[in-house]
Amino acid sequence: ETGVTQTPRHLVMGMTNKKSLKCEQHLGHNAMYWYKQSAKKPLELMFVYNFKEQTENNSVPSRFSPECPNSSHLFLHLHTLQPEDSALYLCASSQEYRDREAYEQYFGPGTRLTVT
Amino acid sequence: TQLLEQSPQFLSIQEGENLTVYCNSSSVFSSLQWYRQEPGEGPVLLVTVVTGGEVKKLKRLTFQFGDARKDSSLHITAAQPGDTGLYLCAGGPMRALNFGKGTSLLVTP
Numbered sequence: 001e002t003g004v005t006q007t008p009r010h011l012v013m014g015m016t017n018k019k020s021l022k023c024e025q026h027l028g029h030n031a032m033y034w035y036k037q038s039a040k041k042p043l044e045l046m047f048v049y050n051f052k053e054q055t056e057n058n059s060v061p062s063r064f065s066p067e068c069p070n071s072s073h074l075f076l077h078l079h080t081l082q083p084e085d086s087a088l089y090l091c092a093s094s095q096e097y098r099d100r101e102a103y104e105q106y107f108g109p110g111t112r113l114t115v116t
Numbered sequence: 117t118q119l120l121e122q123s124p125q126f127l128s129i130q131e132g133e134n135l136t137v138y139c140n141s142s143s144v145f146s147s148l149q150w151y152r153q154e155p156g157e158g159p160v161l162l163v164t165v166v167t168g169g170e171v172k173k174l175k176r177l178t179f180q181f182g183d184a185r186k187d188s189s190l191h192i193t194a195a196q197p198g199d200t201g202l203y204l205c206a207g208g209p210m211r212a213l214n215f216g217k218g219t220s221l222l223v224t225p
Contacts, residue, residue: 004158042120043159043204043215058212090158105149105213107158 002026004108006091012114015081021111023074023091031096032074033105034066037088049074050096081115088112119143120205120216128222133195137219139205140187148188148207150179153218159204162190195223 004025013019025032034046046060049068063085065077074091088110094103121140129135139148147166151159163172165181165188172179176199178191192199200223208214 040217042217043206045212048212092158104161104164107151107160109157 004091004093004106006089006108006111008111009109010112010114012116013078013081014116015083017081018077018079020078021076021089021091021113023076023108025072025074025091025093025106025108027093027095027106029093029095029106030071031094031103032068032071033092033094034074034076035090035092035107037090037110038086043090046076078113081113083115086113086115120207120214122203122205122216122219124219125217126220126222128224129195131196131223131225133223134191134193135195135221136189136191137203137221138187138189139216141207142186143207144185145207146185148181148185148205149213150188150190151204151206153202153204154200159202192221195221197223197225199223 007022031050033048036044036046045058047057047066048055063080067075090110091108092105094105096103123138147164149164150162152162153159163174163179165179168185169183170181176193180189188205200221202218202220204215204218206213206215
């Protein structure tokens with residue numbers, strides 16, 4: 001496997017279900033991100049992990065719970081979601097440097113989530 | 117949150133035509149990135165611009181960062197069907213990138 005992989009690619013879940021999204025990066029990067037992409041809305045940053053520590057949490061509802069066990073893996077645990085949470089969930093990774101202005105983010109293909 | 121407005125929202129052109137898409141904000145950005153996203157895939161980084169007035173070329177694509185670092189443009193020369201996709205601009209602190217809604221480009225043979 002190369003780059004950033006995400007599983008599953010498609011997920012349909014009921015509002016009372018509990019599921020998890022998985023992301024794995026094979027690039028040796030030290031930062032990982034979760035984004036939400038909804039129709040007619042800009043890509044929204046949800047969580048950022050750097051060296052396994054959460055550094056950003058953009059006021060995401062508690063029904064979304066991230067987990068980063070190591071610098072290569074990132075999970076998004078889902079429970080009691082709402083229909084408006086249906087979207088494409090994208091994972092990305094990057095290599096952060098203290099003296100660089102910009103980091104190149106590499107995205108996975110996303111998980112298309114439908115909440116019924 | 118620093119808002120990024122992209123225009124046009126949709127663009128449908130024929131192969132061989134030239135086009136320009138825009139990314140504008142009222143905020144100053146330390147850097148700005150352009151991505152292309154194809155259906156069923158995640159965005160792929162095309163370029164990063166960091167200096168006001170900077171121009172970067174990637175084959176038939178020309179990217180420009182405004183002098184005041186508040187806007188950027190992407191010009192495509194002689195568009196090809198393979199250029200079809202959603203073009204996204206993003207700026208801001210690297211750990212909190214703000215994305216525009218994108219320009220959806222369709223190039224027909």
